[in-house]
Structures are given as C-alpha cells and as structure tokens.
Amino acid sequence: MSLLTVEIAAAGYGPATVLHEVGFEVATGGRLVVLGANGAGKTTLLRTISGLTTVDGSIRLDGTELVGLAPHRIAGAGIAHVPQGRGTFGDLTVRENLLVGGATRPGRAAAADADRWMERFPRLGERAARPAAGLSGGEQQLLAIARALMSTPRLLLLDEPSLGLAPKVTSELFSTLDELCGETGTAMLLVEQNAELALGIAETALVIESGRITVRGSAAELRDNDDVRRAYLGV
Template sequence: MSVLTVDVTASGYGPVTILRDLAFEVGDAGRLVILGANGAGKTTTLRTISGMCRTEGSIRFGGRDITGWAPHRIAAAGIAHVPQGRGTFAELTVRENLLAGGITRPRREAAAEADRWLERFPRLAERSARPASGLSGGEQQLLAIARAFMSAPRLVLLDEPSLGLAPKITAELFATLDDLARERGTAMLVVEQNAQLALGIAETALVIESGRVTVRGTAADLRDNDDVRRAYLGV
C-alpha cells in the first residue's frame, strides 16, 4: 500500500516549468531516496508535494487527492518537510522550536512530546533554553528533524539533510533517521547528495535529471547500476 502517489505532468514556479512527467510512489512506512545533480529538480519535487509549486497532475496522500492544497493544510494532513538548510527558527529557543513543530497538537500533549525528544537527544536538552542560532550544524539538523516528528507525521520529506555536515556527523545523522523510521513506522522521502549513505537506509530509489525520472528501482538495483555508480557513488 502506498502512502504517497505522485503523478505530476508539470510543476514549477510561475511560468517556469521544472518537472515534467514525474511519477513515483512511497510505500506506507517506506523509504525512498531521490538522487540527482544540482538543478535536476530534487528540491522542487519536495516543494511540489508540500504545495509550494504550481502543479499539474495528481498528488495523492493517504488515499486523498491533495493537489492544490495550501502548505499548512498538507502539513496538518500528516506531511512534515525538513527543508534544505534546516529551516530552524534562529531566534527561538530549542524547546520553542520543538513546540512550534507540535502546533497542531494540544498544548500539554505537545509539551510532553517535546520532553521526549529532548530526552532522546541529550545535546539538544543541554541547550534547550538557548536560541537555535547558537547550535552547531549537526545540532540544528537534529532539531529540524525532531521538530518535524513533533507533529506525528505519516511522511517526512528531507531535503539534503547532510548538507554542510562533517562525515562523522552525517553518518550519525543517517543512523538516527534509520532508527526513527524503524521505531515509528514513518515513511520517508529523502533528497540527498551523499548517495552511499542515502541508499544504505532506502528501500527504493530514483534518479532525476532535468526534471524527469531517468532511473528507478530498489536501492540495491541503483547500487549495482554502472551509470549510477559512476555518477553518484564514485566507483
């Protein structure tokens, strides 16, 4: 069963079309990774799902057609989006950022959930009263992910979660994503330049070039694809 079905004939910004004939599915509790060069349309794909682009075609989530819905309505329906660059509220404290992620939940429930995330990530707990601007890049990414999960989403979209992070922090981050997906049964759609790590946590994967899907299959299929190996795995 699919939690998300994308069948977009065109999507973009104003008169500019970026994506064409883009079709894929994310299984319920599944994990899909999108690979591609800079400018291929990966970020636009996530923004299209989140309702931030002009879109022609169909996007179905949980059996409902959400094409044309406003971003806040899509978020309330159960899709959380961690944008490229993390998107934390720099002037708010760590705890306030978490509470912002749980804004659709009752106040006491959101507060309790924030406590659980701070318990899970001690580095964030130690800095819970500090502005997010004072966190390291890895800590900000952890905060962005925890904030996304505060709404108890069925699907999380992650745009380049390793961007700007040291290799060791990146490896820890992907291990955390893998753990969260297994524990919570949350579907994930990940756009990522670090293909090796991304394919390690994925079930299925696809490559986008110039706004179109050019390769698709299981993560193992893409790891064994010579063109993908040369372009994205460096082997």
C-alpha cells in the same frame, strides 16, 4: 497500499516548469531516496509535494488529494518537511522550535513530546532555553528532524540533510534517522547528494535528471547500476 501517490504532469515556479511527467509511489512506512545532480529538480519535487510550487497533476496522501491545498494544510494532513538549510527558527529557543513542530497537535501532548525529544537528545535538552541559532550545524539538523517528527507525520520529507555537515556527523545522523523512522514507522522521502549513505537506509530509489525520472528501482539495484555508480557513487 501506497501512502503517497505522485502523478505530476508539470510543476515549477510560475511560467518556469522544472518537473515534467514525474510519477512514483511511497509505500506506508517505506523509504524512497531521490538522487540527482544539483538543479535536477529534487528540491522542487519536495516543494511541490508540500504545496510550495504551481503544479499540474495529482498528489495523494492515503487517497486525499493534496494539489490545491495550502502548505499548512498539507502539513496538517500528515507530511513533515525538513527543508534544505534546515529551516530552523533561529530566534526561538530549542524547546520552542520543537513546540512549533507540534503546532498541529494538542498542547499537552506536544509539550510532553518535546520533553521526550530533549531527553532522547541531551545535546538539545542542555540548550532547551537557548536560541536555536546558536546550535552547531549537526545539532540544528537533529533539531529540524525532531521538530518534523513532533507532528507525528506519516511521511517525512528530507531535503539534503547532510548539507554542510562533516562526514562523521552525517553518518551518525543517518543512523539516527534510520533508527527513528524504524521506531515510529514513519515513511521517508529523502533527497540526498550523499548516495552511498542514502541508499544504505532506503528501500527504493530513483534518479532525476533535468526534471525527469531516468532510473528507478530498489536501492540494491541502483547500487549495482553502472551509470548510477559512476555518476553518484564516485566508483
């Protein structure tokens, strides 16, 4: 049974269509990575799933149609989205950022979960009462992921989590991500420039060029695909 079913005929911003004929599925607990050059439409794809674009087509989460729902309803339906640039609430404290992530859940449960996350990541716990704007890039990304998981989503959308991070921080982040999604069984749809790392933690993958899917297959297949190797793995 697939968790997310995407059948987009066209999507974009007003008259500008960015995505054409994009269709794929994400299995329950599955991990899909989307590769592609800058401007290929990867971010638009995630924004379309979250209801931030105009879309012609159907996007279903567990059979529930998401097209036409407001973004906050889609979030409430079980999709957490870590936008590009992390979307941190800079003037809210670290703890408040986590609590906002749990806004759709009962207060007590959210508060308990926030404390759990801060125990798990002491770097966040130490700065619980400070404005999130003061965190380093890696810490903010960690906070953004923890914030997204606060809503106990069924599907996590991640938009270029490695952007602006040092290579060492990035690989740490990916292993944390791998670990977290493994524990919680959260499905993941990951858009990434760093194909090597992304393919390492994903099961399936697809490549988008100019708003269309050009290659798809298992992560292993794509790693062996010569075109993909040349274009995205730098080999």
